[in-house]
Amino acid sequence: MEEENERKEGANMSAFVTACGAAVGPVGQGTWYLGEHPATFREECNALRAGIEQGMNLIDTAEMYGEGAAETLVGEATRGFAREGLFLVSKVYPFHAGRRDIFTSCENSLRRMHTDYLDLYLLHWRGSVPLAETVACMEELKAQGKIRAWGVSNLDTADMEELLALPEGGRCATDQVLYHLASRGIEYDLLPLLRERSIPVMAYCPLAQAGRLRRGLMASPSVQKLAHAHGATPAQILLAFLLAQPGVVPIPRSGKAHHTRQNAQAAAIRLTPDELAMLDRAFPAPRYKTPLDIV
Template identity: 45%
Template sequence: MKTVTIAGRKLPAIGIGTWHMGDQNRLREQEIAAIRAGVEAGARLIDTAEMYGNGRSEQLVGEAIKPYSREDLFIVDKVLPTNASRQRMERSLDRSLKNVGTDYFDLYLYHWRGMIPLSETVAELERLKQTGKIKAWGVSNFDVADLEELFNVVGGKNCQANEDLYNLGNRGIDYDLISYQVQHNLPLIAYSPVAQGDSLGTNLTSNQVIKEIATNHGVSPYQVLLAWTIRHPQVLAIPQTSNPKHAKENILAGEIKLTSDELAAIDTVFPAPKKKVGLEML
C-alpha cells in the first residue's frame, strides 16, 4: 500500500474525511461504522474540523475512535480563520480536543486564510506546538502565492502539509502548486478526491476510459479516481463516505498502481490545465 510521510509519520496514502458527517442522527451508527471500517482496513489519518457541523463531526470522530489506541491514529483538525488569532486559537483548540476526546492532535490546520496576519497565526501555532496540544501544524486552501508568503514568515517553514481540493474534475493545482510543494517537500492532503463522482458537469465514474481501467484492475471507478489522485509520491487523499463497504474499498484503492498508459489515457479525456487558474475550493 502506498504511503506518505507527514510530520515524520509514515501513513497509508488514503485517509478518512468526515465533512458532512455527524449532522444526521439517523445516520450516526452507520457513520461510526464507516469510520471504523476504514481504520480496520488500514487507514490511520482521520480528518475533521471545528467547522464541520459546528463540532458534530469532531464528536462523531471521538466516538468512532474509542476502540482504538490513540497512538495508532493520526488525527487532523482545523481552526477557522476567525479563531486563528493569539487571543482565540487556544480556546478553539481546547474545544476541539474536548469534542474528539483526545489530549492532542497530530496535525492542526489553518482552515483557510482570513483577516488575521499570517505572522500572528503562525506564531500561535508554534506556541501551541510547544504545549504538546498539537504535534505539528499545517494549512488548508493555500495556493502557491500563499505558501510563498507563509515561508517568509518567522516559523512558516515548519508547516507540515497543505490540504486542498484535488480530484480528476478539479485539477487546477496540477499547473504549478503540486510541483511547488514537491520542490519544498510539503505533502498535499487532497480533499473531495472523488468529487462525489461528478464534477464540473462531467460524470467521472461513468466515463468509458475510467470504467475500462476499473474493469482491468477488478475495482470500482471510484477506486480508480482515488488511485489517480494519489499517483504523486507526496499526495494523501481523504475520501468521505457513510457506507462501511465503501470505506473499506476507499482504503484498498491505495494498493492500485495505474500504468503510464492508463495515466496517459486519463489525461487525454481529462487534460491537465495549460494555464494558471484560481484555487478551487468547496
Template identity: 45%
Template sequence: MTFNHQNTSAIGIGTWHLGEGNQTKTESEMQAIKYGLDRGINLIDTAEMYGDGLSETLIGKVIKNYQRDNFQLVSKFYPFHATPKLIEQSLKNSLKRLQTDYLDLYLLHWRGNTPLTETVSGLEKMVQAGLIKNWGVSNFDLDDLKELSATKDGSHCRINEDLYNIASRGIEYSILPWQKEHGMSFVGYSPFGSDGGQFLKIKPIIQQMAKDKGITPYQLLLAWVIRNHDLLSIPKTASVEHMQSNIKAVDVQFTTDELQLLDQSYPKPTSETTLETI
C-alpha cells in the same frame, strides 16, 4: 515528531457531513471509521466547521477505544478564529469534542483577514503547550504559500490541504512541485468531487476503463489521485462497504497508456490557474 505523509497510510479518512444524521446513520458512519482504522488507515481529517462540531464529536466516540498514537488526527479552525487567543479556544473545544488531549495537525481552514504572522505565532504557542504536534494550512494557493514561508516560523508549516481529483488538476502545475521542493506534505481533498460527486463529471472513459480493470469508477478515481505515491488523499464515506472498496483501491495500478488516455479526457494543467476550492 515532524509530520510526513510518507509515514501515513496511502489514504486518510475524510469526515465532512459525518455525525449530522439520525442514530442509524451515525452508527453506520462510526462503523465505517472503525473499519478503516482496523485495517491500517491511520489518519482522520476533520474540522470545527463540519456539522458545527458534530463530525469531531462522532470521531471522539470512535477513537476513545483506540490507542491514540496509532493514528493521526487532523482538525481545522475557521479563519475568523485565527488569532492566538481564538486559536487556543477553538483548539480546546475541538480536543474536548474529540475526547483527546492533542492533535497531530491543526490547520487554518482557509485564509481570512488575520495576518499570517499572528496565526503562526498562535499555532507555535499551541505546539509549545503540547496541544498540537504540528500545524498546517488548507486552501492555500502558491502566493499564499510563498507569503507564509517568508513569515517568522512560517517554514514550520507541515502540510497544505487543497482540492485534488482527476477533474481538478490545477495544483499539479506549481503548488505540488513547490511543496515537494519545500518538504511540505500535500493532502488532496474531495477525490470523488465531494458528496454525491457534485463537482466531478464521470466521463465514459472512466466507466469503460474501470470496467476493463474490474474495479468501480470510484476506485479508479481514488487510485488515480494517489497514483504517484506523493500525496495523501482523504476520501469520505458513510458506509463500511465504500470504506472497504476505497481501501482496495490503494492497490490499483495504471499502465502508462491508461494514464495517457485519462489525460486526454482530463488534461494536465499547462499554465498557472487560480486555485479551485470547494
C-alpha cells in the same frame, strides 16, 4: 524507470507518521457532513471504524463540520483504538485563528475528539488574521503539546510563498486543497512548489463528491475502462490516480462501511504509465495558471 519507482513509492506511503513512528496509511478519511444526524450516527461511526481497521488511520475533520458534530463523531469512532496509532487532523476557522480564540478553539476540538493532542492542526482557509500571528500561535500550541504539527488549507501559490517566507513558515506540514482527476489546476505551480519544499498535499474532494462536482466523471469512458480492467469501481480509479501522484494523500469521506473498505483497498491499484496517459488525455491538467478550486 526512476520516475516509475518514484511513482510507486508515492503510492505506497503517505508522508505523515503517527506518534508511535508508524507510517500513516496512503488513503485518509474525511468527515464533512458526517455526525450531523442521530439516525445515521451509528452507521457513520462504524464506517470510520471499518476504515481505521483497513489502515486508514488518518482522519480529517474541522470545528466547522456540523459545528463540532463531526469532531464528536471522530471522538466516538476512535474509542478503543490506540491513540498513538492514529493521525488526527482538525481545522480552525480563519476567524478563530488568532491569539484571541485559537487556544479555546483547539481545546474545544480536543474535548470533542476525546484526545489530548492533534497530530495536525490546520488553518481552514485564509482570513483576516495575519499569517504570522497564526503561525506564532500554532508554534505555541506545539510547545504546549496540544498539537504535533500544523498546516494550512486552501492556500494557493502566492499565499504559500508568503507563508514560507515567514521565519517559522517552513514548518508548515501540509496544504490541504481540492484535487481530483477533473480538477488538476494545482499541478501547474502549487504542487511543484510544495514538492520542492517537501510539503505533502492532502487532496480533498478526491471523489469530486461522488462525481457531483463534475458531471459524467464517474461514467466517463476512460474511468469506466480502467475500472473494468482492474476489477475496481470508478471511485477507486479516482483514488488510484491521486495515489500515483507523489506526495499526495487523498481523504475521501464515506458514511458507509463498504465504501470505506473500498477506499482503503484502492491503495493496492497500480495504474500503468499507459493508463495514466489515457486519463491525462481525457482529463488534462491545465497548462496555464487557474484560480485554486475551492468548495
